[in-house]
Amino acid sequence: MKRSGFLKALGALSVAPIAQVASAAAKKPNPVASRSNCVIVPAETPGPFPLDLTDNAFFFRQDIREDRIGVQLRQRVRIVGAENCEPMPNVRVHIWHCDNVGGYSGYNSEVGLTYCRGYQITDENGECEFITIVPGWYPGRVTHVHFQVHVSSAYSAVSQWTWPHDETVAAVAAHPELYPEGPDPLSPSQDGLFADGFDLQMATLEWDADANEYISAYEATVEGAGTSGVGYHEMRSAQVMHLGQNYPNPCLALTTFPLELKQPAKVTLSLLDLNGRCVYRHEFGNWSTGAHALPLDLAAMNLRSGTYACQVEAESAQYRALDVRQITFQGH
Numbered sequence: 444m445k446r447s448g449f450l451k452a453l454g455a456l457s458v459a460p461i462a463q464v465a466s467a468a469a470k471k472p473n474p475v476a477s478r479s480n481c482v483i484v485p486a487e488t489p490g491p492f493p494l495d496l497t498d499n500a501f502f503f504r505q506d507i508r509e510d511r512i513g514v515q516l517r518q519r520v521r522i523v524g525a526e527n528c529e530p531m532p533n534v535r536v537h538i539w540h541c542d543n544v545g546g547y548s549g550y551n552s553e554v555g556l557t558y559c560r561g562y563q564i565t566d567e568n569g570e571c572e573f574i575t576i577v578p579g580w581y582p583g584r585v586t587h588v589h590f591q592v593h594v595s596s597a598y599s600a601v602s603q604w605t606w607p608h609d610e611t612v613a614a615v616a617a618h619p620e621l622y623p624e625g626p627d628p629l630s631p632s633q634d635g636l637f638a639d640g641f642d643l644q645m646a647t648l649e650w651d652a653d654a655n656e657y658i659s660a661y662e663a664t665v666e667g668a669g670t671s672g673v674g675y676h677e678m679r680s681a682q683v684m685h686l687g688q689n690y691p692n693p694c695l696a697l698t699t700f701p702l703e704l705k706q707p708a709k710v711t712l713s714l715l716d717l718n719g720r721c722v723y724r725h726e727f728g729n730w731s732t733g734a735h736a737l738p739l740d741l742a743a744m745n746l747r748s749g750t751y752a753c754q755v756e757a758e759s760a761q762y763r764a765l766d767v768r769q770i771t772f773q774g775h
Contacts, residue, residue, distance in 0.1 A: 503717075504718040520538070521661070540575070541579055544579050566769045589602075589603045594666070604644050605634075683704070684766070688700075704730055705732060706759040710737070716752075
């Protein structure tokens with residue numbers, strides 16, 4: 444599905460109880476620029492969330508199914524900044540939902556389990572993708588997915604989306620052996636959470652016969668342009684380093700990250716695939732202040748073509764700074 448096929452996605456949202464809900468009239472996206480309707484997701488501050496793939500690598504994964512059965516779903520998410528309606532790269536998108544029978548990992552009898560949870564980092568088009576299952580349902584709620592967009596350690600937006608009722612019913616009804624509870628009896632209009640409207644909280648859901656899976660697209664708009672809403676972690680990191688985007692990107696073999704050090708620091712680079720596996724790690728040692736280049740020869744690593752996350756760590760005498768960039772390798 445092309446980016447221009449992303450739906451206008453957000454309206455009145457469910458967030459923290461004290462959060463005020465923002466709403467706006469939907470605008471048709473520009474098919475060339477792939478711009479959103481610029482409806483702002485209300486901000487929530489659940490606590491500091493510095494992105495450190497070293498410590499949080501498990502949930503950094505594209506395939507979040509684990510052992511859960513259900514119809515395969517390829518979920519595409521796009522994040523846009525409200526100030527200029529442009530895509531927001533390198534922000535973290537976390538999603539979670541119930542399994543085929545309405546159970547959530549981590550709760551009740553599922554304590555200690557981790558299925559149907561994960562996060563990805565948006566690419567230069569503000570997009571990321573998950574592989575999961577069409578969720579089931581549980582009493583009182585329509586079929587839905589929760590999501591959180593971590594723009595920075597100071598600002599994250601929390602909400603959820605659903606799909607057209609007839610399409611989720613058809614997906615489940617076509618596979619009764621996978622969904623013993625049957626199709627969802629509620630429509631979005633019968634779900635109390637969506638009582639104030641759901642038109643702008645609707646994702647697409649289409650069957651791809653060639654891939655034997657459903658494809659879904661959802662677009663969310665968050666406050667700021669680029670990665671504004673900077674918090675404590677980002678301000679401290681900015682005192683140590685500034686990491687640029689690699690060039691060229693996409694790359695066929697060699698690529699380079701520009702790095703500016705504001706303080707002397709020990710520099711380490713880690714490369715992770717979209718399922719959180721570290722495929723390369725290199726300690727460059729102690730570097731002085733000033734402009735530096737971090738070279739990567741992806742062809743020499745014998746990697747498969749695809750998208751990877753590159754985390755750079757600069758540990759100074761005062762602070763351990765971290766930053767992450769998405770890179771695309773087209774070598775094999």
